[in-house]
Amino acid sequence: MDSGVEVNTFVIPKLVVIGVGLIGGSLALALKRAGAVGRVVGVGRSAASLARAVELGVIDESAPLEEALRDASIVVLCAPVAQTFNILHALEPHLQPGTIVTDAGSTKGDVIVAAKTALGDKVVQFVPAHPIAGREVSGVDAALPDLYDGKRVVLCPLQENLPPDVSTVQRMWEVAGAVCHVMPAVQHDAMFAAVSHLPHLLAFALVAQVVNAEDSEAKLAFAGSGFRDTTRIAASSPEMWRDICIGNRTALLREITTYQAVLAHLKTQVEQSNGDALEKFFRRASDARHAWGARQASVQCPPDADET
Ligand SMILES: NC(=O)c1ccc[n+]([C@@H]2O[C@H](COP(=O)([O-])OP(=O)(O)OC[C@H]3O[C@@H](n4cnc5c(N)ncnc54)[C@H](O)[C@@H]3O)[C@@H](O)[C@H]2O)c1
Numbered sequence: 001m002d003s004g005v006e007v008n009t010f011v012i013p014k015l016v017v018i019g020v021g022l023i024g025g026s027l028a029l030a031l032k033r034a035g036a037v038g039r040v041v042g043v044g045r046s047a048a049s050l051a052r053a054v055e056l057g058v059i060d061e062s063a064p065l066e067e068a069l070r071d072a073s074i075v076v077l078c079a080p081v082a083q084t085f086n087i088l089h090a091l092e093p094h095l096q097p098g099t100i101v102t103d104a105g106s107t108k109g110d111v112i113v114a115a116k117t118a119l120g121d122k123v124v125q126f127v128p129a130h131p132i133a134g135r136e137v138s139g140v141d142a143a144l145p146d147l148y149d150g151k152r153v154v155l156c157p158l159q160e161n162l163p164p165d166v167s168t169v170q171r172m173w174e175v176a177g178a179v180c181h182v183m184p185a186v187q188h189d190a191m192f193a194a195v196s197h198l199p200h201l202l203a204f205a206l207v208a209q210v211v212n213a214e215d216s217e218a219k220l221a222f223a224g225s226g227f228r229d230t231t232r233i234a235a236s237s238p239e240m241w242r243d244i245c246i247g248n249r250t251a252l253l254r255e256i257t258t259y260q261a262v263l264a265h266l267k268t269q270v271e272q273s274n275g276d277a278l279e280k281f282f283r284r285a286s287d288a289r290h291a292w293g294a295r296q297a298s299v300q301c302p303p304d305a306d307e308t
């Protein structure tokens with residue numbers, strides 16, 4: 001049996017989404033928008049949120065795992081990354097030969113280890129992926145059909161994967177509006193520790209520092225757009241970020257250590273009132289941030305609206 005995906009018109013006869021929240025729900029909506037999916041079946045841990053997903057038209061039905069997997073074309077794991085082993089372990093006995101399994105997890109090294117352990121030889125069917133798009137709100141109510149439009153998706157194919165399966169996963173994301181890139185998992189994890197995982201950790205820390213102060217109420221009442229913009233992502237799912245920080249801890253610890261050194265350097269310049277050094281440092285960062293914003297605007301991946 002093959003996955004049954006019609007490659008010319010690209011239609012996925014049966015898509016199974018495990019974890020129907022922001023990311024899985026948005027993928028289902030994007031594929032429905034493109035007319036690229038027959039039936040979407042949701043699997044989850046909360047009956048209430050699955051019922052809500054049906055009500056919103058994000059999935060067509062929910063089903064227990066074993067039933068959902070029957071004749072599934074593509075299965076997408078969209079639960080927090082620490083759930084990967086348990087989900088794949090439960091899925092393995094029911095996984096049919098032609099079904100392609102993929103994921104949307106924010107970390108890749110730990111997900112791949114979990115997949116190899118849980119799936120054994122069937123890991124050939126697992127194509128790791130990560131959409132670089134999201135929001136600070138979670139759950140199926142936050143799902144959007146255009147979440148992936150123009151955004152990047154990183155694929156970290158395994159040596160074991162069959163090229164047509166990798167192409168099918170790539171096509172799925174393209175049809176959902178994204179632009180795909182392939183890179184090794186180690187590079188992925190090092191990169192996103194720097195540009196996603198550390199920034200989230202810092203945003204949580206910044207909010208915690210203000211909230212823990214005795215005069216936190218007053219501080220929060222007067223906080224302006226600077227605080228708002230630097231801390232938007234601190235409203236993100238604590239469970240998801242717990243799993244990401246632990247799942248990618250080696251690369252994240254490297255980034256934390258480097259950041260501590262940068263902070264120590266800045267602290268010294270402030271202690272010494274070294275305005276020249278501070279201005280030089282800020283100028284480099286400011287120029288780099290402007291250049292990044294301009295580059296983002298000129299490539300296929302549009303920045304968020306407030307960036308333009
Ligand atoms: N939020 C983002 O910005 C973002 C971006 C890219 C990738 N991701 C990744 O996507 C995944 C999902 O994130 P999200 O933002 O959609 O989270 P979410 O909280 O909106 O959705 C996760 C869903 O998974 C369900 N779930 C949890 N454990 C489960 C289990 N054992 N079995 C089945 N369902 C289970 C939850 O009930 C929930 O419905 C995570 O791995 C995350 O790292 C998130």
Ligand SMILES: O=C(O)C(=O)C[C@]1(C(=O)O)C=C[C@@H](O)C=C1
Pocket residue numbers: 105106131132133134135136195196197233
């Ligand atoms: O826009 C946001 O809220 C996000 O944090 C999205 C974001 C990120 O850019 O860091 C978060 C986690 C991901 O795995 C991918 C994207």
